[in-house]
Each structure stands twice: as C-alpha cells, then as structure tokens.
Amino acid sequence: MMLNVENIRSQFPILQQQIYNKPLVYLDNAATTQKPQSVIDALCGYYTHDNANVHRGVHMLSERATAAYESARDKIRALINAASTREIVFTRGATEAINLVASSWGETNIGAGDEVLISEMEHHSDIVPWQMLCERNGAKLVVAPINDAGELMFDAFEAKLSERTRLVGMVHLSNALGTINPVSDIIAKAHAVGAKVLLDGAQAVAHLNIDVQALDCDFYVTSAHKMYGPTGIGVLYAKEALLESMPPYQGGGDMISMVTFEKTQYNDLPYKFEAGTPNIAGAIGFGAAVDWLCETGVELIAAHEQRLLVYATEEALKFEGLTLIGTAENKATVLSFTIDGVHPHDLGTILDREGVAIRAGHHCAMPVMQHFGLPATARASFAAYNTETEIDVLFAALKKAQEIFA
Amino acid sequence: MFDLRDLYQQVIVDHNKSPRNFGKLDDCNHQADGYNPLCGDKLHIYLRINDAGTIEDVSFEGDGCAISVASASLMTDALKGKTVQESQIMFEQFQHMATSDLSESPDEKKLGKLAVLAGVREFPSRIKCATLCWHTLQAAINDAASPAKTE
Missing domain, CATH: 3.40.640.10 (Type I PLP-dependent aspartate aminotransferase-like (Major domain))
Structure with a gap:
C-alpha cells in the first residue's frame, strides 16, 4: 500500500499557498513540520x-x-x-x-x-x-x-x-x-x-x-x-x-x-x-x-519519505558541484549538502524566491559542522506531504543559484 | 516585485568571488572579530590608522555568505584614505540605506559603490549579513575586547 499524497496534502491548509507567485515547496520539516487540519x-x-x-x-x-x-x-x-x-x-x-x-x-x-x-x-x-x-x-x-x-x-x-x-x-x-x-x-x-x-x-x-x-x-x-x-x-x-x-x-x-x-x-x-x-x-x-x-500510518509515511530520499539522493549525485554531507548507510528524511561557490545562506535566499523553503545553517549541531570543516550546510528534509515533483523544483532552483553565481 | 538580481548584482557576485583587501594586514594597529551567530558568518577586520586619524590601510579575513563577503570587500575599498570621522558618517549612511523604506532610492552620490547593497532591504533576514562588517569596523576602531555582533 502506498501513501495517498494528494489526499494528505489536502489536509494541510498551509500548503495551499503561493510564495512569490510560486507554489510553496516546504522542505524544512526537520525544523518543524506543518500541521494537518485535525490538529x-x-x-x-x-x-x-x-x-x-x-x-x-x-x-x-x-x-x-x-x-x-x-x-x-x-x-x-x-x-x-x-x-x-x-x-x-x-x-x-x-x-x-x-x-x-x-x-x-x-x-x-x-x-x-x-x-x-x-x-x-x-x-x-x-x-x-x-x-x-x-x-x-x-x-x-x-x-x-x-x-x-x-x-x-x-x-x-x-x-x-x-x-x-x-x-x-x-x-x-x-x-x-x-x-x-x-x-x-x-x-x-x-x-x-x-x-x-x-x-x-x-x-x-x-x-x-x-x-x-x-x-x-x-x-x-x-x-x-x-x-x-x-x-x-x-x-x-x-x-x-x-x-x-x-x-x-x-x-x-x-x-x-x-x-x-x-x-x-x-x-x-x-x-x-x-x-x-x-x-x-x-x-x-x-x-x-x-x-x-x-x-495515516508511520510505516507508510516512512516508506514514502524513503522513496523521496532515494530519489533526491540520486538527483544530488548527478548534480555537478554538489557535495552531500551525511551519507550514512542507515539514514532517513534529511538531505544535507553544500554547493561549490555558493554559500548555504545565499542558497536559502535564492530558493525562497522559487517558493522552496529549506534550512541553511549549522542546524543547532555546530560540532557536526566542525567535523566536516564547514560553517553551514543547506538542508532539505522530507515529510509525508512532499512529492518527487517538489524535489525537481528544488534541484531546478539549485541550478538557478549556480547560474547567479556563475 | 524585486528580482533576485537586485540582491545578487554582478558587482556583489564579483566581490564575493574575488574579495578585495582580503588577508592579514601585518602592520595593523587596530583589529576586531565580528560574528553573526545566526548564520555562523565570521569576520576579522584589520586597520591601520595614523596619528592624524586617517585609515591608511584596511583588510579583512573571514568566512560568510556572498552578501557578507561582498559587503566587507566593498567597505574596505571605500574606507581607504578616509578619516575615522568620515567612516562614522559612512556607517550611518550605510545603515540607513540597508534599513530604509523601499520607496527611498539610495543616495549614490554619498554611498558610491556601496549603493549596490541596497537590495538587502527587500530581504530582511539578510540585512545583518551586509552590516556585520560595519559593526566589526566599529569594534576595531574602539579596540573592543569581545567580537562584534549584529544583534
């Protein structure tokens, strides 16, 4: 059984909005998730x-x-x-x-x-x-x-x-x-x-x-x-x-x-x-x-998020100039990365103008940043209501950021 | 609506890629750290001020987003040869520009190249990136003991 994502999305009123005339793509779920109507x-x-x-x-x-x-x-x-x-x-x-x-x-x-x-x-x-x-x-x-x-x-x-x-x-x-x-x-x-x-x-x-x-x-x-x-x-x-x-x-x-x-x-x-x-x-x-x-089913949600993570990871590996931070064998829901020549905060701002919300920063885990010798990373994190199409929007926005800094 | 290019003008992209006055200033007589805890941006400003109160040389080192690096690069360029007193007026003008209403166009006569950073007004979360270097400059002039913060 697969998660009915369209049905799930319809339960989250906040997702039905546009940011700068573009559909909101909310990928900052590790910071906080959105709330369904029932909550x-x-x-x-x-x-x-x-x-x-x-x-x-x-x-x-x-x-x-x-x-x-x-x-x-x-x-x-x-x-x-x-x-x-x-x-x-x-x-x-x-x-x-x-x-x-x-x-x-x-x-x-x-x-x-x-x-x-x-x-x-x-x-x-x-x-x-x-x-x-x-x-x-x-x-x-x-x-x-x-x-x-x-x-x-x-x-x-x-x-x-x-x-x-x-x-x-x-x-x-x-x-x-x-x-x-x-x-x-x-x-x-x-x-x-x-x-x-x-x-x-x-x-x-x-x-x-x-x-x-x-x-x-x-x-x-x-x-x-x-x-x-x-x-x-x-x-x-x-x-x-x-x-x-x-x-x-x-x-x-x-x-x-x-x-x-x-x-x-x-x-x-x-x-x-x-x-x-x-x-x-x-x-x-x-x-x-x-x-x-x-x-909704924690297992169904987890399986859906895992599919999204696999898809996003594949896209990330194809993306020139992108380095994944955190490649554990056993991982879930988080895609943390850096892009050559573009600081994560600039990425955050540029993605926002495309309607894409991600986190840029140290994620309240400064020692992790110190381990990797980085001031910050960009992080997309997934929840039940995210889709592969949204991941495509994320990578298109990353491309745009690269073009600005080319 | 403002375009991303209002924030990331070519001048800013260029200064980020090849920042001017970047590196240690060996014969400096004032220096200070600046830190933006929100972003993790770090700056260090070196100053050489002569007895007449003129900024003979200035440089910076650090790690930050394009806005903070370009702002520091543009600031150091603009400060050379200015007196400390003039730098205070520039700081005020810059702060005014970075926080003024969008309907007010930046005074390019006064601000010179620094006016390219006026786009931050449209991006409230990024204003501090542009002003960090100026706060750090203040700390350096005053020989502050603790790092400058934008808060």
Missing part, C-alpha cells in the same frame, strides 16, 4: 468549547479539559509503547525534557569523576544541558566520534564506555545528517557498564516506529512540533522506577499533594514533574497529531 481543529476546538484548567475544577469544562489532556497522554504512551501513563511527562519540548533529566536525575546521580557520554552528532540540546551539569558537578563530558559518512564510530563509542559512564545521551535520528543510530546496540552496551541511556527522539518519532519497552531505554524525549503537532509541547518518557527516585524538577501547583510551610508532599507520577498549569491546548493538539500519525 488545528483540536487546538481551536479546545479553546472554543472546553477551555478550563485541568485537575482542579469540578465543573463540566474542567472535566472535559482534564479528560482531553489525559487522553492525549495515553495516546502518546501507546505510540511509543510505554507501560504506563505514569511514565509520560509533558514538557515544553525535547529540550526541556533533557534539561529535566539533567537537573533532576543528573544532580542526584552524576558527581565528580563521573562521565556523561554523548556523540559528536548531537543537537545542542543534547550537549549543553550535560555540559552545564558536568561543570556544576565536576563530571566529565565524553564525546564518541563520527566518521566522514556521519555515522557513529561504534568501536570508539564502546571504547569510551566504562564504569565511570553514568549516562549515555544519544540522538536517535540526526537532524543535521539524517543518520539513524543503532540505538538497541547502544543501549545494550551502555547497560552492560551500568549506564543509563537517554535517546533524543525529536526527529525520530515522525519517521520511525518507537517501542521504548523493546528498546529498554531509560529516557526518551521528543517534541510534538516535529511530528505534525503544535510547538511548545513535548514529552519525557522515563522508566517508572527512575521517575520515582528522582526529585521534582520545578515546584509549584499541580506537582503537590499537600503543602504546609513546614513540608510539601509531592504529587504522584507523572504530575510530580508537571508544575504549574500545563500547555493544555498543546497537549491536546499533540494527541491529535498522534491520532493523525497513527491513522
């Missing part, structure tokens, strides 16, 4: 009919809002096959989820002489929180290198694991390179030395099937807006025993069960980690995005 309706419907605070009121609206908020949590639990909704903590996004783990679990479990092992292809969000923690606690940030194809050098990764390694932080699907990491093997090796593993799934969840129990990962984080949901909402999955052992991240309302000036008793999981009125609309929109993904 927009969920956000709008919540504010139109159900807006109330959650977990408090006894009135109808609050009950509806709470039910919708909690049902979104269960949808996310089911999507990644977590054992319980107690393991699903809403956050502002993947970045806040990593900061939560670094602050709460990290502060209590990582001290002087301990090590945090990450990879050279991490996004800044999976570098900086650990760097900050290591600086505070006298721990060491250790980096496993990548090869020139943009793949983790597994032997070197293994060699850097030791009994000092307390945590491995690893991107599941690299936003800058498209590399899919061998996360099962990484987790097995890390567990063998007693380290916990946090997977950064910000890019992965819209493109791969995730089963946190089969993976046996300790922490998994993602953001809704990279999987057809709204911005400002994401999730931390953590094994229940870990969450039980962790101190709260922030204090405030909703995360307590009893407060006196002498002592506060914290709420049960997952609420212990959700201080303050949450992003209720965002969570409900997130739930609608999960529904959309499941109804």
Whole structure:
C-alpha cells in the first residue's frame, strides 16, 4: 500500500499557498513540520468549547479539559509503547525534557569523576544541558566520534564506555545528517557498564516506529512540533522506577499533594514533574497529531519519505558541484549538502524566491559542522506531504543559484 | 516585485568571488572579530590608522555568505584614505540605506559603490549579513575586547 499524497496534502491548509507567485515547496520539516487540519481543529476546538484548567475544577469544562489532556497522554504512551501513563511527562519540548533529566536525575546521580557520554552528532540540546551539569558537578563530558559518512564510530563509542559512564545521551535520528543510530546496540552496551541511556527522539518519532519497552531505554524525549503537532509541547518518557527516585524538577501547583510551610508532599507520577498549569491546548493538539500519525500510518509515511530520499539522493549525485554531507548507510528524511561557490545562506535566499523553503545553517549541531570543516550546510528534509515533483523544483532552483553565481 | 538580481548584482557576485583587501594586514594597529551567530558568518577586520586619524590601510579575513563577503570587500575599498570621522558618517549612511523604506532610492552620490547593497532591504533576514562588517569596523576602531555582533 502506498501513501495517498494528494489526499494528505489536502489536509494541510498551509500548503495551499503561493510564495512569490510560486507554489510553496516546504522542505524544512526537520525544523518543524506543518500541521494537518485535525490538529488545528483540536487546538481551536479546545479553546472554543472546553477551555478550563485541568485537575482542579469540578465543573463540566474542567472535566472535559482534564479528560482531553489525559487522553492525549495515553495516546502518546501507546505510540511509543510505554507501560504506563505514569511514565509520560509533558514538557515544553525535547529540550526541556533533557534539561529535566539533567537537573533532576543528573544532580542526584552524576558527581565528580563521573562521565556523561554523548556523540559528536548531537543537537545542542543534547550537549549543553550535560555540559552545564558536568561543570556544576565536576563530571566529565565524553564525546564518541563520527566518521566522514556521519555515522557513529561504534568501536570508539564502546571504547569510551566504562564504569565511570553514568549516562549515555544519544540522538536517535540526526537532524543535521539524517543518520539513524543503532540505538538497541547502544543501549545494550551502555547497560552492560551500568549506564543509563537517554535517546533524543525529536526527529525520530515522525519517521520511525518507537517501542521504548523493546528498546529498554531509560529516557526518551521528543517534541510534538516535529511530528505534525503544535510547538511548545513535548514529552519525557522515563522508566517508572527512575521517575520515582528522582526529585521534582520545578515546584509549584499541580506537582503537590499537600503543602504546609513546614513540608510539601509531592504529587504522584507523572504530575510530580508537571508544575504549574500545563500547555493544555498543546497537549491536546499533540494527541491529535498522534491520532493523525497513527491513522495515516508511520510505516507508510516512512516508506514514502524513503522513496523521496532515494530519489533526491540520486538527483544530488548527478548534480555537478554538489557535495552531500551525511551519507550514512542507515539514514532517513534529511538531505544535507553544500554547493561549490555558493554559500548555504545565499542558497536559502535564492530558493525562497522559487517558493522552496529549506534550512541553511549549522542546524543547532555546530560540532557536526566542525567535523566536516564547514560553517553551514543547506538542508532539505522530507515529510509525508512532499512529492518527487517538489524535489525537481528544488534541484531546478539549485541550478538557478549556480547560474547567479556563475 | 524585486528580482533576485537586485540582491545578487554582478558587482556583489564579483566581490564575493574575488574579495578585495582580503588577508592579514601585518602592520595593523587596530583589529576586531565580528560574528553573526545566526548564520555562523565570521569576520576579522584589520586597520591601520595614523596619528592624524586617517585609515591608511584596511583588510579583512573571514568566512560568510556572498552578501557578507561582498559587503566587507566593498567597505574596505571605500574606507581607504578616509578619516575615522568620515567612516562614522559612512556607517550611518550605510545603515540607513540597508534599513530604509523601499520607496527611498539610495543616495549614490554619498554611498558610491556601496549603493549596490541596497537590495538587502527587500530581504530582511539578510540585512545583518551586509552590516556585520560595519559593526566589526566599529569594534576595531574602539579596540573592543569581545567580537562584534549584529544583534
């Protein structure tokens, strides 16, 4: 069965527009995906009919809002096959989820002489929180290198694991390179030395099937807006025993069960980690995005994106003066490249005038750029609604850029 | 509607391909770094200013998009032989041009060749690429300790 792309495109109102009198070709999906009508309706419907605070009121609206908020949590639990909704903590996004783990679990479990092992292809969000923690606690940030194809050098990764390694932080699907990491093997090796593993799934969840129990990962984080949901909402999955052992991240309302000036008793999981009125609309929109993904089929989407990536890669290899950055054997959805004599930012501007939206820059992964000795790359990234015709438009626009700089 | 060629005029393409005054200035007495964190564009400006306050020589090194490289190249060409005071007026005129309303045509008499960069007005995300070198010039004149930023 193939994805019905025309039907999918019709569900995304934003795609029905022209940019400089040309059809919008949106290829910046690794930055954020567009939102289907069902997600927009969920956000709008919540504010139109159900807006109330959650977990408090006894009135109808609050009950509806709470039910919708909690049902979104269960949808996310089911999507990644977590054992319980107690393991699903809403956050502002993947970045806040990593900061939560670094602050709460990290502060209590990582001290002087301990090590945090990450990879050279991490996004800044999976570098900086650990760097900050290591600086505070006298721990060491250790980096496993990548090869020139943009793949983790597994032997070197293994060699850097030791009994000092307390945590491995690893991107599941690299936003800058498209590399899919061998996360099962990484987790097995890390567990063998007693380290916990946090997977950064910000890019992965819209493109791969995730089963946190089969993976046996300790922490998994993602953001809704990279999987057809709204911005400002994401999730931390953590094994229940870990969450039980962790101190709260922030204090405030909703995360307590009893407060006196002498002592506060914290709420049960997952609420212990959700201080303050949450992003209720965002969570409900997130739930609608999960529904959309499941109804459309993650596997069908992935197969479609893989066809697009193969086609785009073939076109790229034929394109004179183009160098692909990130040629991992196991990769998805991302085509990162440079063009001789044309800076990525100039490419970005020229492509924009052709209606083509791509990302030009360091992709919040400056160490990846440093590895390849580049200030920036251009990146096209694909989603369910992209077509081969759009890839043709991309390459025609690249040709135009070359002509301008000829 | 503005055409891409308004931004990427031949002069800009040429200056990007073969930037003038590119490289280290050994006998400089002022220098500074400039950095655009958004793009990763990096510049280093070298200045030799004599006791009379005249810019005797100026050069730059760096890595950036066509707009930032061409702007630095054109700026260094325009600055040679000017006094520091004159450079301040040029900076103001350039900034005005880069951020002015589209209906206002650039004052080519005052700006000279720098007027080819007026096209950035139509591309808001690229204005900083054109002004980075001017901010870096300021930092160099003032011997600033930290790199100039366009923010």
